[in-house]
Amino acid sequence: MRRLTLIGIPYFWLLALFLIPFGIVLKISLSDIALAIPPYTPTLDISGGWQAFRDFLSELDLENFEFLTTDDLYWKAYLSSLKIAAISTLLALLIGFPMAYGMAKAREDWRPTLMMLVILPFWTSFLIRVYAWVGILSTEGYLNQFLMGIGIIGDPLVILNTSTAVYIGIVYTYLPFMILPIYATLERLDESLIEAAEDLGCSRISAFWLVTVPLSKNGVIAGCFLVFIPVIGEFVIPALLGGSKTLMIGKVLWEEFFSNRDWPVASAVAIILLLVLIIPIVLFQRNEQKQREAEQ
Amino acid sequence: MRRFSWFNATSLTIGFAFLYLPMLILVIYSFNESKLVTVWAGFSTKWYGELFRNEAFLDAAYVTLRVAIFSSLLATVLGTMAAYVLVRAGRFPGRTIFSGMIYAPLVMPEVITGLSLLLLFISLGLDRGVLTIVLAHTTFSMCFVSVVVSARLASFDQSLEEAALDLGCTPFEAFRLVTLPVIAPAVISGWLLAFTLSLDDLVIASFTSGPSATTLPIKIWSSIRLGVSPEINALSTILIAIVATGVISASLISKRAALQRDLDSKT
Numbered sequence: 001m002r003r004l005t006l007i008g009i010p011y012f013w014l015l016a017l018f019l020i021p022f023g024i025v026l027k028i029s030l031s032d033i034a035l036a037i038p039p040y041t042p043t044l045d046i047s048g049g050w051q052a053f054r055d056f057l058s059e060l061d062l063e064n065f066e067f068l069t070t071d072d073l074y075w076k077a078y079l080s081s082l083k084i085a086a087i088s089t090l091l092a093l094l095i096g097f098p099m100a101y102g103m104a105k106a107r108e109d110w111r112p113t114l115m116m117l118v119i120l121p122f123w124t125s126f127l128i129r130v131y132a133w134v135g136i137l138s139t140e141g142y143l144n145q146f147l148m149g150i151g152i153i154g155d156p157l158v159i160l161n162t163s164t165a166v167y168i169g170i171v172y173t174y175l176p177f178m179i180l181p182i183y184a185t186l187e188r189l190d191e192s193l194i195e196a197a198e199d200l201g202c203s204r205i206s207a208f209w210l211v212t213v214p215l216s217k218n219g220v221i222a223g224c225f226l227v228f229i230p231v232i233g234e235f236v237i238p239a240l241l242g243g244s245k246t247l248m249i250g251k252v253l254w255e256e257f258f259s260n261r262d263w264p265v266a267s268a269v270a271i272i273l274l275l276v277l278i279i280p281i282v283l284f285q286r287n288e289q290k291q292r293e294a295e296q
Numbered sequence: 297m298r299r300f301s302w303f304n305a306t307s308l309t310i311g312f313a314f315l316y317l318p319m320l321i322l323v324i325y326s327f328n329e330s331k332l333v334t335v336w337a338g339f340s341t342k343w344y345g346e347l348f349r350n351e352a353f354l355d356a357a358y359v360t361l362r363v364a365i366f367s368s369l370l371a372t373v374l375g376t377m378a379a380y381v382l383v384r385a386g387r388f389p390g391r392t393i394f395s396g397m398i399y400a401p402l403v404m405p406e407v408i409t410g411l412s413l414l415l416l417f418i419s420l421g422l423d424r425g426v427l428t429i430v431l432a433h434t435t436f437s438m439c440f441v442s443v444v445v446s447a448r449l450a451s452f453d454q455s456l457e458e459a460a461l462d463l464g465c466t467p468f469e470a471f472r473l474v475t476l477p478v479i480a481p482a483v484i485s486g487w488l489l490a491f492t493l494s495l496d497d498l499v500i501a502s503f504t505s506g507p508s509a510t511t512l513p514i515k516i517w518s519s520i521r522l523g524v525s526p527e528i529n530a531l532s533t534i535l536i537a538i539v540a541t542g543v544i545s546a547s548l549i550s551k552r553a554a555l556q557r558d559l560d561s562k563t
Contacts, residue, residue, distance in 0.1 A: 007381050010374050010378035010442075013374055014378075017416070017431060018400070021413055024416055024419055098304075102311075106308070116547055120540065121316075124540075125496050126498075128535060131528065132321065141334055142321055172314065172318070175311075230403060230405065233404075233407055233408065235405075236498060253408075263415075273405065273408060274408060277405070
């Protein structure tokens with residue numbers, strides 16, 4: 001009995017506030033625009049029994065999904081989100097790996113401090129950290145003032161409201177997610193393996209490529225997923241730094257919902273975004289599972 | 297033999313400069329006299345004064361704080377229960393769905409979570425306000441709490457709990473007297489995580505809040521969209537200071553506790 005309550009309470013909470021809402025999104029994505037004008041009247045009347053359920057099913061149609069195919073804005077936005085996520089994951093890896101490596105090689109008593117320095121930005125407001133870049137990257141911003149001040153450039157660079165600004169913003173905010181899992185694997189790496197490789201005639205660089213990199217593979221994979229998956233649905237960074245030109249699906253969903261007030265189409269966008277994300281999420285969970293099994 | 301080459305030192309320096317310079321610039325320019333955010337016109341604290349006279353920001357801060365306190369407490373209780381279920385309950389029907397529901401919100405884009413919760417609240421006929429934001433924040437942050445707590449629970453020796461039960465404890469007493477003190481650091485850091493996640497959230501709060509309740513991130517968001525204002529720099533500096541103080545004191549406390557444990561184990 002007690003066990004049942006213990007399992008039941010969090011289970012029921014997640015069912016009611018996580019799983020059922022997705023069912024509602026699916027239902028609304030399949031309903032007509034006129035029906036979906038808020039406030040909704042539930043289209044399924046349970047007291048009507050089987051007949052009502054059949055009526056409910058017959059009213060569902062794929063109209064909103066068809067609409068997504070008529071306008072090339074949507075698939076362009078999905079593709080561009082995937083591209084932006086892939087490139088920024090790569091950039092985060094290029095910056096994050098040397099940092100994680102440097103942390104793992106630092107003196108033991110320094111490591112907790114370095115670790116805290118990586119985590120600290122994660123605790124400060126995400127919105128404010130993105131906003132800080134608006135002041136830096138704008139045409140009269142600090143970066144242009146600095147570069148013109150030391151005479152590298154004559155005319156200000158246009159960075160804000162371009163995709164470059166979006167890459168900078170994404171790499172900046174998601175860098176800790178890349179560093180921490182890589183650091184965790186590098187820190188546990190047995191130093192004697194590298195010494196052995198060097199004793200057997202490896203140069204320091206080939207020992208790095210042949211021993212350190214393969215052994216840090218799990219951390220690299222985890223870090224890449226932790227950056228790639230959430231970036232696909234990112235909304236704040238493209239909206240603040242990317243201007244109107246940068247197309248990302250999270251932003252399209254937001255605008256469909258808040259500006260166009262087209263809830264069924266917003267729901268259809270969300271359903272397809274979920275389908276796009278299922279593959280990387282499943283791969284991520286597999287990788288986590290494998291890692292846990294390897295540790296046991 | 298640890299090697300700390302110039303390469304590691306440079307990559308760390310550049311990396312940390314990249315992480316911290318933007319925030320540092322924000323803090324410095326919050327003391328700027330000028331209304332123009334990018335022109336330095338001398339030291340002044342006037343934007344802090346303006347901020348504290350701005351009722352809309354103060355109201356939003358109050359709402360945010362209330363939401364964060366309620367949702368983080370609820371999320372800690374629910375998340376700890378969920379962690380206990382994940383690690384200790386063994387097999388039960390629907391276990392796969394349960395662990396899926398724990399891990400999925402961690403990677404789910406916030407726009408989807410926000411949209412789906414909004415549609416739920418509307419079909420339930422709930423008015424959007426503090427209550428709906430609390431429900432939404434509790435749901436996603438309980439998952440973070442349970443991941444943090446279950447890691448600690450998994451490494452905890454179950455036989456201690458069994459010993460307590462053999463010695464006549466009720467299961468709840470065994471949990472309260474044996475398990476809880478051991479997992480307390482994870483529960484506290486889970487709570488802290490839930491609290492900051494709630495303070496920080498813009499996207500889910502935008503979907504689940506109504507005209508009666510605006511949180512601070514929503515307020516910051518709408519004023520940034522109207523144009524950059526020096527008040528936001530002052531506000532950001534205060535938030536950064538609060539977080540930095542919190543995190544540094546938390547790490548000092550845990551360091552002290554670790555030191556104490558070392559001393560205890562030696563005597």
